[in-house]
Amino acid sequence: MEKQGRGQFRDGPAAESLRFGRRFMMGDAPRGRIAERFARLAAERRAGFIPYVTAGYPTLAHTRELLAGLAEAGADVIELGIPFSDPMADGPTIQRSSQGALDQGTTVDDAFAVLAELRESSDVPVVIFSYLNPVHSRGVQTFIRRAVDAGADGILPTDLPLGADPPLEAALEACPLDLVRLIAPTTSPARVREIAGASQGFVYYIARTGVTGARAELRGELVREAGAVRAASPLPVAVGFGVSTAEHARAVGAAADAAVVGSALVDRLDDGGVAGALELARELRSALNEVRPG
Amino acid sequence: MTPSTPHTGRFGPYGGRYVPETLIPALDELAAAYAKASGDSGFLAEVDRLAEDYVGRPTPLYRARRFEAEAGVGPVYLKREDLNHTGAHKINNTVGQALLARRMGKPRIIAETGAGQHGVATATACALFDLECVVYMGTEDVERQSLNVYRMELLGAEVRPVDSGTRTLKDATNEALRDWVTNVADTHYIIGSVVGPHPFPLIVRDFQAVIGREARRQILEAEGRLPASVVACVGGGSNAMGMFHAFAGDEEVALIGVEAAGEGLGSGRSSAPLNEGRPGVLHGSLSYLLQDADGQVAPAHSVAAGLDYPGVGPEHSHLKDSGRARYVSVRDGAAERAFRALPGLEGIIPALETAHALAWVVEAGRRGEVEVPVAICLSGRGDKDVVHVAGLGDGEAGSGDGEAGPGAVP
Ligand SMILES: Cc1ncc(COP(=O)(O)O)c(C=O)c1O
Numbered sequence: 001m002e003k004q005g006r007g008q009f010r011d012g013p014a015a016e017s018l019r020f021g022r023r024f025m026m027g028d029a030p031r032g033r034i035a036e037r038f039a040r041l042a043a044e045r046r047a048g049f050i051p052y053v054t055a056g057y058p059t060l061a062h063t064r065e066l067l068a069g070l071a072e073a074g075a076d077v078i079e080l081g082i083p084f085s086d087p088m089a090d091g092p093t094i095q096r097s098s099q100g101a102l103d104q105g106t107t108v109d110d111a112f113a114v115l116a117e118l119r120e121s122s123d124v125p126v127v128i129f130s131y132l133n134p135v136h137s138r139g140v141q142t143f144i145r146r147a148v149d150a151g152a153d154g155i156l157p158t159d160l161p162l163g164a165d166p167p168l169e170a171a172l173e174a175c176p177l178d179l180v181r182l183i184a185p186t187t188s189p190a191r192v193r194e195i196a197g198a199s200q201g202f203v204y205y206i207a208r209t210g211v212t213g214a215r216a217e218l219r220g221e222l223v224r225e226a227g228a229v230r231a232a233s234p235l236p237v238a239v240g241f242g243v244s245t246a247e248h249a250r251a252v253g254a255a256a257d258a259a260v261v262g263s264a265l266v267d268r269l270d271d272g273g274v275a276g277a278l279e280l281a282r283e284l285r286s287a288l289n290e291v292r293p294g
Numbered sequence: 295m296t297p298s299t300p301h302t303g304r305f306g307p308y309g310g311r312y313v314p315e316t317l318i319p320a321l322d323e324l325a326a327a328y329a330k331a332s333g334d335s336g337f338l339a340e341v342d343r344l345a346e347d348y349v350g351r352p353t354p355l356y357r358a359r360r361f362e363a364e365a366g367v368g369p370v371y372l373k374r375e376d377l378n379h380t381g382a383h384k385i386n387n388t389v390g391q392a393l394l395a396r397r398m399g400k401p402r403i404i405a406e407t408g409a410g411q412h413g414v415a416t417a418t419a420c421a422l423f424d425l426e427c428v429v430y431m432g433t434e435d436v437e438r439q440s441l442n443v444y445r446m447e448l449l450g451a452e453v454r455p456v457d458s459g460t461r462t463l464k465d466a467t468n469e470a471l472r473d474w475v476t477n478v479a480d481t482h483y484i485i486g487s488v489v490g491p492h493p494f495p496l497i498v499r500d501f502q503a504v505i506g507r508e509a510r511r512q513i514l515e516a517e518g519r520l521p522a523s524v525v526a527c528v529g530g531g532s533n534a535m536g537m538f539h540a541f542a543g544d545e546e547v548a549l550i551g552v553e554a555a556g557e558g559l560g561s562g563r564s565s566a567p568l569n570e571g572r573p574g575v576l577h578g579s580l581s582y583l584l585q586d587a588d589g590q591v592a593p594a595h596s597v598a599a600g601l602d603y604p605g606v607g608p609e610h611s612h613l614k615d616s617g618r619a620r621y622v623s624v625r626d627g628a629a630e631r632a633f634r635a636l637p638g639l640e641g642i643i644p645a646l647e648t649a650h651a652l653a654w655v656v657e658a659g660r661r662g663e664v665e666v667p668v669a670i671c672l673s674g675r676g677d678k679d680v681v682h683v684a685g686l687g688d689g690e691a692g693s694g695d696g697e698a699g700p701g702a703v704p
Contacts, residue, residue, distance in 0.1 A: 085590040086464065086576060088471045089314040095458060107588050132312055133575045137589025159312045159575065184316035186478060195315075209316055210476035 033125040033153045034178050034201035037076050038236040038257060047288040048076035048258030049249070050238055051265055051281055052129065054097035055080055055114060056106025062274055063114050069278040071122035074285045076258060077202075077238075079156065082111050082130040089158045091213030093263040108134050108143075112150035119151035127154035127180055127201070140168060144175045154178035154201045162195050173200065183229055185209050196233035205229045205256065207241040214264040215242035218251055226255040230293065246287035253291035259284070303492025306615060308608035311491040313471075313578045320478045325493040327398050332500065337393065344389050345504065348422070351386075353377050353505075355512035355669070360639040361652075367659035369517065369667040372642070373509045375533065375674060382645065382674030383505060383533045384415035388484055390501035392419035395482035402426040402481040406470040408435055408463030408529070409600030409647060410442025411674055412486030417451035419484075427451040430469040432462040435599045438682045460593045463529075463603045467577050487530025488607030491578030495607050502536025509669055510540045522665035523548045526673065527650040528568070528621065529600045531607035533673035538619060548620065548665055551610060552654045554596035555623035565594040567606045568614050568621035581608040597626040597686075598646035598679075628653040633676060633683055645674035646683070 041048045051070050055063050070078055083101035087094060115126055128147050135143045135157060147155065155177045160169065162181060172179040178201030183192055186209055196203050207222055208215075222239070230237045239252045240260025252259040261284055269277040303309050311321055331337040345351040353374045362368030375383040388405075395403060403425045407413030413429040420427035429446055433455045436443055446453050459465035467489075474483045488495045488502075506524075513521050524541050526534035528551040541547045553566035564570065567582040574583035576591055584592040584604035594604040613619035629646060632653035637643045644652060651670050658664050676683075 085459065086468050088468050088577070089316075089475065091472070099459070102590060131575075133583075133585065133591070134589035136573075136575055136580075137585060137587075158314060159578070161311065161313065161315045161318050164311050164313075182315045184314070184318075186316050186319045188319060191318075206314075206316060209478060211472045 032178060032201065033123060034077060034127070037125050038202060041076060041257065045292045047253030047256070047291050047293060048236075048238065049074065049281070049285045049288045050077045050079060050240070050258050050260040051075050052079040052081055052240070052260060052262030054083055054094065054101050054266065055111035056083055056101030056104050057097040057266070058100055058269070059104055060106065060110055060114055062269070064117055065274045066269070066277060067114060067118045068121060069274060070281055071118065071124040073278055073281045075124055075281065077125045077127055079127050079129045079260065079262070080111060080115060082108055082128060082134050084131040084134060087131060089211055091211040091263065093214065093266050094212050097266045108138060109146070112146050115150040115152060125153040126151065127156050127178070128152050129156045129158070132157050132159050140171050144172070144177060148176050152177055154180050156180040156182070156204065158182070162191070162198055180204055182206055185225060189232070192229055193232050196229065196235060199235055202236045202238050202257065203229065203233045204260065205237050205239045207239050207243060207252075210241070212241055212263050214244040214267055218242060218248050223251060223255040226252065230256060246283045249284045249287040250291050253288045253293070255293055257293055259288060301493065301496050303496070305495070305609040305612035308573070308581050308611040309492055309495060309579050311578060312575045312580065313491045314475055316475050317478060317491070320474070321491055321493065323398065324394070327394055328493055328497050331394055331397060337397070340393060341390050345386070349379050349385050349389060350377060351504065352508045355509055355516065357516065358640050361636065364635065364639055365656045365659040367655065367664050367666055367668065370655065371513060371516070371521070371667065371669045372672040373505060373537065373669060374672050375505060376642065376644065376648070376672050380411070380415045380418050381677065382411040382415065383502060383536060383671070384412040384486060384674070385418065386504055386536065387486070387498050387501040387532065388412070388415040388419040389422070391482070391484040391497065392423050392425060395425060395484070396423055398482060400480055400482040402428070402477065403484055404428045404430070404470050404473050404481055405484045405486060406430045406463065406466040407442075407486060408432070408466065408602055409598065409645065410435065410439040410446065410678060411600060411645070413451065413453070414442050414445045414449065416484050416486070417446045417449035420451065421449050428473065429453050430456050430466040430473070432460070432466045433457045434461040435463065435466070439599050439678050441678050441681070462594070462599065464591065464594065464605070471577065487532040488535045488609060489530040489577055489579065489605060495579065495609055498532050499535040499539060499609060502532050503539040505533065505536035505671060506538060506540030509537065513667065513669055517667050519667070520544050520547050521667045521669040522546070523550055523668040525550045525552060525651050525655055525668060526671035527552045527601060527647050528606060528610060529565075529603055529647060530605070531610045533671050535607060535609055537671040538613070542618065549613065549618060550654070551619055551621045552650045553621055553623040554598055554601035554629070554650055555625045556595040556597070558625055559623060563595040564623070565596040565601050565603060566623045567604060568610060569623050571604070573611065576605045579608045581611045582606055582614070597629060598650065600645070600647040601650065622654055622658070624650045624653045624657070628657060630683060630686060632656060633679065642672070643676040643680070644672060645676045646679045648673045649676070
């Protein structure tokens with residue numbers, strides 16, 4: 001698996017051509033599954049669907065079933081969340097799912113094991129979504145090796161902003177996983193360009209200043225902001241945090257390359273079980289099929 | 295306050311800024327505002343004036359002769375941070391940070407609190423500067439430090455109980471960080487100890503360093519020499535860093551931090567990350583941390599709400615690794631006994647947090663392990679703990695005594 005992003009495309013004419021021919025005119029550059037998926041989405045002129053799942057919530061058996069179902073429902077990338085005891089960027093829903101998973105005794109290895117099982121039936125790209133401490137605790141290289149062996153394609157550390165830990169970031173950039181970077185509404189335009197240039201696979205734009213959690217409304221400025229990030233980014237842009245309904249997905253999908261849906265799926269899992277969550281997933285999927293970013 | 299040179303945010307390998315991207319601009323803004331303020335004589339003069347007129351500094355360095363007789367060591371000096379307005383060292387930091395917030399034009403303040411002392415000190419500074427104040431506090435602490443909840447409310451703060459996780463300081467801090475991520479545009483987070491992402495550990499240490507600066511001058515006057523030992527309790531580590539900082543260059547002075555062993559090291563009911571944790575990332579910085587094999591943060595326990603925290607400030611981790619400071623621990627029961635003993639000996643009711651430092655001097659003194667003269671940071675007064683300790687009974691049964699672990703006081 002090869003990855004795109006920094007290093008390969010950062011400077012010079014390659015970066016230029018990437019900016020204009022982005023997402024689907026990658027020439028002969030070898031790509032990872034994430035890049036391939038986004039290239040295909042662009043070619044098919046539709047927006048991507050990225051569901052988030054907390055590993056082990058409410059049980060590992062549910063996660064297993066949910067992952068397979070989401071792949072079948074047409075998820076383009078799946079974010080597999082490693083539950084953490086102190087999820088400081090998360091609202092009540094994902095706090096609850098993380099604590100629930102930990103109460104079940106879910107470990108990092110359990111999360112990798114369900115991913116490895118998914119790989120028996122699906123090659124949908126999977127990004128490991130984790131707070132830094134479980135990664136640090138295991139040892140970065142060991143964590144990476146286990147994740148790669150299990151079939152992960154990317155890693156998204158919530159609490160590792162650009163420049164926070166250059167040696168650690170370099171290790172993650174050099175590894176076979178795509179290091180997906182986050183951009184927030186508070187990020188300055190200059191830093192948006194830096195982060196987008198350093199990200200791998202895709203760029204994650206945080207839809208609001210705040211923590212995760214389902215919302216009734218998206219902010220009015222979101223579409224314009226996502227467009228600005230997209231214009232500054234050589235990579236596809238996914239938007240998440242608060243995206244909850246098919247209507248939201250359509251709005252996001254018209255401005256960005258993909259929509260990430262987390263808390264709303266967890267809420268639906270609570271109310272309607274795996275079947276309910278998959279029903280919402282299919283609604284979101286078809287809504288995103290109807291739109292594509294301009 | 296010492297004007298600080300540009301800081302990397304690292305103490306050895308520890309510290310850093312492991313936070314969601316959303317907070318990076320606010321941390322940059324804070325670091326810049328602080329760098330500017332700490333080189334501005336007007337700002338420094340205002341901090342000094344408030345320390346004198348409002349907080350009541352300098353605090354005395356008091357020689358505790360009856361305590362010496364009881365402990366069999368002396369001279370023992372107590373740095374009386376309990377005599378600060380609001381009753382603890384915490385206000386040294388909150389007044390400084392509230393001034394910074396005002397300079398940055400942030401009208402809203404949030405804080406976390408364990409013992410409630412930092413919450414009270416924050417609410418006080420907010421009243422003084424007419425800032426809106428919200429304090430997060432774990433529901434277990436709301437119960438055991440109820441006096442301070444009422445004080446905060448009287449001072450005009452809103453206390454928001456936090457019922458998640460361990461329902462103590464760690465979870466209050468998570469909730470404060472979530473609030474900050476959400477309201478960062480108009481809100482400053484006055485963090486209560488030398489923890490959190492850069493530049494907080496630096497700012498809080500600098501505002502607390504007045505403790506050691508005064509103590510150093512005072513003991514030189516009283517004894518004509520530096521202390522052989524400087525002792526302070528360590529929760530997040532702010533009173534200890536404040537006490538240690540001025541002595542850091544005095545190699546002949548032993549710096550001793552006392553962590554809470556709770557029901558004993560190894561019991562799984564302790565709050566001593568420097569004694570039994572390993573480096574990890576919590577609340578934005580890399581430091582020693584109580585955690586399980588999978589990197590999940592382990593629940594802490596201490597009878598003292600202000601020490602009941604699985605992490606510790608990054609500078610302490612560096613001082614531990616470098617050997618410049620030594621970190622010991624004291625159990626709940628020994629701290630409770632010191633809490634009960636000092637009032638009758640000296641007419642001073644110490645906070646349960648502070649009682650850990652006193653207990654270590656008593657117990658290590660009996661073993662002949664305390665170099666004198668010793669200066670102890672009496673970080674706060676214990677009014678807030680009276681009801682809770684009374685409810686614990688006579689301090690002999692069920693107080694977490696038993697066989698001592700390594701470094702623990704039996
Ligand atoms: C009186 C007193 N001492 C000590 C502490 C522990 O904090 P730190 O280690 O930051 O001084 C607290 C915390 O609430 C406190 O109230």
